[in-house]
Amino acid sequence: MTGGNGNPTILYYHRVVEEWEPTLELAVSVEAFEAQVAYLTDRWRVVSLDEVEAHWRKGAPLPPRSVAITFDDGYQDNYGCAFPILKRYGVPAAIFLTTAHVGTGKTFWWDRATLLYQKASAARRLKDVIRGYGAVDAPTAEAWVKQLQGWSEAKRAAVLDDLEALTGPIDGEALPKSLSWEQIREMAAYGLSMGSHTRTHRDLTRLDPEELEREVRGSKEDIETHLGRAVRFFSYPFGRWDHGVRAMMAKAGYALAFGGLDAVPSPYSLPRRKVKEGHTWGFGRQFSPTLFEAEISGLLDRIFLRSWR
Numbered sequence: 164m165t166g167g168n169g170n171p172t173i174l175y176y177h178r179v180v181e182e183w184e185p186t187l188e189l190a191v192s193v194e195a196f197e198a199q200v201a202y203l204t205d206r207w208r209v210v211s212l213d214e215v216e217a218h219w220r221k222g223a224p225l226p227p228r229s230v231a232i233t234f235d236d237g238y239q240d241n242y243g244c245a246f247p248i249l250k251r252y253g254v255p256a257a258i259f260l261t262t263a264h265v266g267t268g269k270t271f272w273w274d275r276a277t278l279l280y281q282k283a284s285a286a287r288r289l290k291d292v293i294r295g296y297g298a299v300d301a302p303t304a305e306a307w308v309k310q311l312q313g314w315s316e317a318k319r320a321a322v323l324d325d326l327e328a329l330t331g332p333i334d335g336e337a338l339p340k341s342l343s344w345e346q347i348r349e350m351a352a353y354g355l356s357m358g359s360h361t362r363t364h365r366d367l368t369r370l371d372p373e374e375l376e377r378e379v380r381g382s383k384e385d386i387e388t389h390l391g392r393a394v395r396f397f398s399y400p401f402g403r404w405d406h407g408v409r410a411m412m413a414k415a416g417y418a419l420a421f422g423g424l425d426a427v428p429s430p431y432s433l434p435r436r437k438v439k440e441g442h443t444w445g446f447g448r449q450f451s452p453t454l455f456e457a458e459i460s461g462l463l464d465r466i467f468l469r470s471w472r
């Protein structure tokens with residue numbers, strides 16, 4: 164909620180899919196997304212990141228209940244599933260692209276890790292493999308991915324290779340792909356905002372200064388080269404940043420950066436609220452305005468003392 168401080172609420176999504184299932188932790192269904200967008204159009208004021216920038220940088224006031232819609236990673240279903248709904252309701256949105264993945268068919272490690280987790284669990288072999296790496300028990304795929312996120316890239320690659328050797332090769336088609344530049348150009352021409360989410364989606368707090376610059380400045384240049392317009396918005400992979408990362412935001416010429424936790428939000432540490440499938444439906448799979456409103460306004464966080472992600 165804009166609440167007492169008058170700041171807009173920023174929502175974030177990853178995937179929007181035709182066939183949702185509970186293992187798709189990063190996805191919402193097309194039905195849920197449409198119900199949410201319909202509700203936001205009706206009861207909130209959906210603003211663009213340009214308006215959010217004017218608010219944070221020039222103090223331009225926003226009406227109460229202003230909300231912005233953003234997507235991380237740049238999954239292809241943003242074009243096939245989300246874009247038609249955004250057009251139908253005429254609402255702005257922003258997509259944060261992982262530029263080295265655009266148009267390449269390259270997949271993200273967490274999608275591979277989730278699939279391997281399911282295969283290894285089904286074969287009752289998961290524990291045998293992960294114990295050898297000193298992993299703690301992972302009761303869900305989500306917990307498994309979270310654990311892997313803290314590992315070095317080499318160790319993560321090794322355990323995933325071991326799991327794949329054990330359970331058989333993954334069908335590449337089973338993993339979701341990223342957008343193409345053609346799709347991105349079409350959405351940008353329509354008016355969606357394209358931001359950067361780095362080149363390769365690494366944890367920026369673990370990089371040396373040259374790598375950090377390549378990820379932050381390089382991804383901006385990639386998008387600007389393809390779209391011919393300035394990129395001013397950034398979202399931190401895994402919501403992770405530190406002093407050096409934030410300093411690079413200003414140096415590279417970004418106006419706003421999203422994600423992570425900060426005691427006091429600033430233009431380079433703007434908190435967002437993750438929207439999940441479960442935030443949508445009440446009894447009988449009817450859209451529940453009460454539930455959705457409680458989630459996006461932060462009411463449930465205040466009740467359960469949850470932190471923003």
Ligand SMILES: [Zn+2]
Pocket residue numbers: 235236360364399400401
């Ligand atoms: Zn991401």
